[in-house]
Amino acid sequence: MISLSLNKKVLLFGFIFTFFSSFGQSFFLGLFNPSIRNELDISHGQFGTIYAFATICSSIVLVWFGKKIDEYKLLNYSIVVIGILFFSSIFFSLINNIYLLVIAIFLMRFSGQGLMSHTSSTTISRYFNKRRGRALSGIWFGLSSAEFIMPILIVFLLTLYSWRTIWHFISFIIIIVLPLVVLYTIKNITIDSREGTNLKKNINITDIKSWRRSEVIKDFKFYIIALNMLALPWIATGVFIYQSFIAESKLWNVYVIPKSFMIYSIISILTLIFSGFLVDKFTSRRLIPFVNLPLFIGLIILYLFNNSIYAYIFFGLMGVSNGFANVLGSSLWAEIYGVRFLGAIRALTTALMVFSTAFGTALFGFLIDSGYSIENIAMISALYVGVTLIMLILIKGSIRPKNIQQKT
Numbered sequence: 001m002i003s004l005s006l007n008k009k010v011l012l013f014g015f016i017f018t019f020f021s022s023f024g025q026s027f028f029l030g031l032f033n034p035s036i037r038n039e040l041d042i043s044h045g046q047f048g049t050i051y052a053f054a055t056i057c058s059s060i061v062l063v064w065f066g067k068k069i070d071e072y073k074l075l076n077y078s079i080v081v082i083g084i085l086f087f088s089s090i091f092f093s094l095i096n097n098i099y100l101l102v103i104a105i106f107l108m109r110f111s112g113q114g115l116m117s118h119t120s121s122t123t124i125s126r127y128f129n130k131r132r133g134r135a136l137s138g139i140w141f142g143l144s145s146a147e148f149i150m151p152i153l154i155v156f157l158l159t160l161y162s163w164r165t166i167w168h169f170i171s172f173i174i175i176i177v178l179p180l181v182v183l184y185t186i187k188n189i190t191i192d193s194r195e196g197t198n199l200k201k202n203i204n205i206t207d208i209k210s211w212r213r214s215e216v217i218k219d220f221k222f223y224i225i226a227l228n229m230l231a232l233p234w235i236a237t238g239v240f241i242y243q244s245f246i247a248e249s250k251l252w253n254v255y256v257i258p259k260s261f262m263i264y265s266i267i268s269i270l271t272l273i274f275s276g277f278l279v280d281k282f283t284s285r286r287l288i289p290f291v292n293l294p295l296f297i298g299l300i301i302l303y304l305f306n307n308s309i310y311a312y313i314f315f316g317l318m319g320v321s322n323g324f325a326n327v328l329g330s331s332l333w334a335e336i337y338g339v340r341f342l343g344a345i346r347a348l349t350t351a352l353m354v355f356s357t358a359f360g361t362a363l364f365g366f367l368i369d370s371g372y373s374i375e376n377i378a379m380i381s382a383l384y385v386g387v388t389l390i391m392l393i394l395i396k397g398s399i400r401p402k403n404i405q406q407k408t
Contacts, residue, residue, distance in 0.1 A: 006189075006193075007128075009184065009185040009186065010123065010124065010127050010128075010135075010185065010186060010189065011124070011135060011138050011139060012181070012185050013078075013120070013123065013181060013182070013185035013186045014120040014121075014123060014124045014135070014138070014139030014142070015120075015138065015139045015141060015142040016142060016177075016178070016181050017078075017116050017117075017119055017120035017139075017142070017178075017181075018116070018117060018120045018121075018139045018140060018141075018142030018143045019142035019143065019145060019146050020085070020112070020116055020142075020174065020177075020178060021112050021113060021116035021117040021120070021142075021143060022112070022142075022143055022146035022147070022150060023085070023089060023108065023112045023170055023174075024085075024088075024108040024109050024110075024111055024112015024113040024114065024116065025112065025113050025143070025146075025240075026113070026236070026237040026240040026241050026357055026361070027147055027150075027151065027236075027240040027261065028146070028150055028154070029051075029105070029108065029241070030240040030241040030242070030243055031150070031151060031154045031155065031158075032154075032163050033047060033241060033242075033243075033244065034244050035158065035163045036095065036101065036163070039096075040095075040096075040097065040098060040101065042098065043369060044242060044245060044365055044368050044369060045365040045366060045368060045369030046098075046365075047241075047365065048241065048242075048361045048362055048364060048365020048366070048368075049362060049365060050098060050101055050102055050105065051105055051241065051358070051361045051362075051365075052358040052359065052361045052362035052365070053102065053358070054101075054102050054103070054104075054105035054106035054109060054358075055105065055106075055109045055354055055355070055357055055358030055361065056355055056358045057106050057110075058106050058107075058109040058110035058113075058114055058354055059114070059350075059351040059352070059353075059354035059355040059358065060351070061110055062110060062114045062115070062118070062347060062350060062351040062354060063347055063348055063351045064347075065110075065115070065347070066114070066115070066118050066343065066344070066346065066347025066348075066350060066351065067213070067343055067344035067347045068343075069118070069119060069122055069123075069343035069346075069347075070341060070342075070343035070344055073190065074119075074123060074186050074189045074190070075182060075183075075186060075187055075189070077119065078119060078182045078186065079179065079182060081111065081115045081116060081119055082174065082175075082178045082179060082182065084107070084110070084111040084115065085111040085112060085115070085116060085174055085178075086171055086174045086175045087107070087111075088104070088107035088108050088110070088111045088112070089108070089167055089170045089171035089174055090167075090168075090171045091103065091104050091107055092104040092107070092108055092167050093164045093165075093167035093168055093171070094164075109354060109357075110354075113354060113357070114350060114351070114354050117143075117350065118346055118347060118350045120139055120142075121136070121139070121330040121346060121350075122342055122343050122346045123186070123189070124136055124139050124330070125330050125331060125333070125334045125339065125342055125346070126334070126339045126342050126343075127189070127193055130280075131280060132279070132280070132331050132334065133275070133276040133277065133278070133279025133280040133284070133327055133331055134276040134277060134279075134280055135276075136276065136279075136326070136327045136330045136331055137272040137273060137275055137276025137279075137323075137326075137327045138272075138276070140268075140272050140323075140326040140327065140330075141269055141272060143268075143326070144265045144268040144269045144272060144322075144323070145265070145269075147261055147264060147265040147268065148261070148262050148265030148266065148269075149265075150261075151257075151258040151261040151262075152258050152259070152261070152262065154166065155254075155255070155258050208335075208336075208337075208338050208401035208402060209337075209338055209401070209402045210337065210338030210339060210340035210341055210342075211336075211337040211338060211341065211345070211402075212341050212344070213341060213344040213345055213347075213348055216337055216345055216348070217348070221395055221398060221399055224388075224391050224392055224395055225288065225332070225392065225399065226349065226352055227388045227391065227392075228288065228291065228292060228388045228389065228391075228392045229288075229291075229325065229328075229329050229332075229349075229353070230352060230353060230356040231292050231295065231384060231385050231388060232291075232292065232295055232318070232321050232322060232325050233353045233356045233357050233360070234356040234357055234359050234360030234363070235295065235299070235360060235381045235384075235385075236318060236322070236360075237356075237357035237360040237361055238360040238361060238363065238364035238377070238381075239318075241360075241361050241364065241365075242364050242365070242368060243257045245368055245374070246374050249373060249374045250306050250308070250311070250374065251306070252308045252311055253308070256308045256311050257311060257315075259312070260311045260312050260314070260315035261315065263312045263315050263316045263319065264315040264316065264318055264319040264322070265319065266319070267315075267316045267317075267319030267320055267323065268319040268320075268322045268323040268326075269323070270323070271319065271320050271322070271323025271324055272323045272326065272327060274323075275287075275323055275324045275327045275328065276327055279327055279328060279331055283335060284327075284328040284331045284332040284335050285332060285335055285336065285399045285400065287324070287328055288328055288332060288392065288396075288399070289389065289392055289393055289396060290324065291321055291324045291325050291328055292321055292325075292385050292388075292389055293321075293389075294317040294318070294320035294321045294324075295317065295318055295321040295385055296382055296385045296386060296389070297317055298313070298314045298315075298316075298317030298318050298321075299314075299378045299379070299381050299382040299385065300378075300382055301313055301314050301317070302314045302374065302375070302378040303375045303378040303379050303382065329349075329353075333345050333346060333349060335401060336399065336400070336401050336402075337401075338401075364377060367380070
């Protein structure tokens with residue numbers, strides 16, 4: 001086996017866990033939306049309500065389970081997360097009624113989107129200090145790679161196999177690959193492990209107060225920042241889950257959105273590379289007002305134009321916001337609130353993110369069943385982005401870490 005430095009092993013762990021989080025992400029589950037709805041004979045709105053309810057439940061459990069990463073050895077915690085993901089993928093293949101659908105979506109959202117991304121982001125944010133931005137941009141290549149590969153691959157596989165068989169393949173890959181990755185990469189990592197070996201000897205290392213989660217929830221700035229960071233998750237989830245509705249409304253052929261995902265992924269990767277260096281140079285708190293501007297422009301384009309070329313432009317602009325949000329959203333909390341209790345804080349923010357995706361799914365489903373066009377939905381989404389951005393700009397000057405001390 002290739003010998004890697006500890007830094008590279010931690011990065012590999014984060015990359016692979018982030019890649020495998022895709023199985024619980026909305027863009028991936030949305031690919032099975034038509035097959036499941038047809039088999040269970042349910043509407044867009046019914047599927048959205050079930051998806052939202054299950055997602056909300058997963059976010060509630062995540063607040064409690066996610067903080068355990070601060071209390072247990074990372075190896076043990078990761079093995080438990082893998083076991084839950086494996087069981088969830090097996091269970092998903094057994095769906096034959098709406099009750100099992102609720103449980104299956106709950107499990108996949110909790111284990112995939114929730115725990116897998118939470119574990120990778122928390123590990124990287126805590127382990128890396130001086131190169132946190134670049135490290136986070138590196139691991140988020142995992143999800144971007146999945147977003148590039150999976151839509152076209154799954155659409156193709158659905159022409160050859162049943163959706164249940166595909167989930168059997170997924171569960172097999174999970175249980176074979178992930179345990180080996182964990183044992184090779186983070187076997188000896190602890191909560192106090194940091195990049196390099198002589199960080200304490202470095203000059204001018206910033207030492208900020210580590211906030212407990214109970215303190216964070218009393219900070220009004222947290223909620224304004226969160227409202228901005230949650231815009232992309234709920235809007236993108238609605239787009240991903242109801243991609244077939246959007247394609248039908250715009251009269252796009254079946255491959256336009258899967259191909260658009262490839263553009264989305266490529267742009268996300270390019271933005272990740274760029275944003276990692278920007279974060280390390282300027283800090284996340286200075287860059288956060290720019291995160292949702294591309295998303296806002298994309299929503300206006302979705303509202304105004306119907307030609308299929310604009311699908312690629314819309315997804316590309318979402319990709320820009322996604323690339324920035326993945327890095328900034330992971331590093332910002334460490335910058336402001338410290339790393340000692342980062343697991344508990346990240347559990348809360350990840351749960352809010354998961355909750356927002358439930359909101360997006362329910363809202364899109366309700367609006368679609370109520371007769372709203374995709375143009376109407378795009379304008380509603382753009383208004384949300386605009387209002388929360390204005391709120392963020394008003395408090396931008398007060399977003400800074402507390403109790404800074406310089407070690408010499």
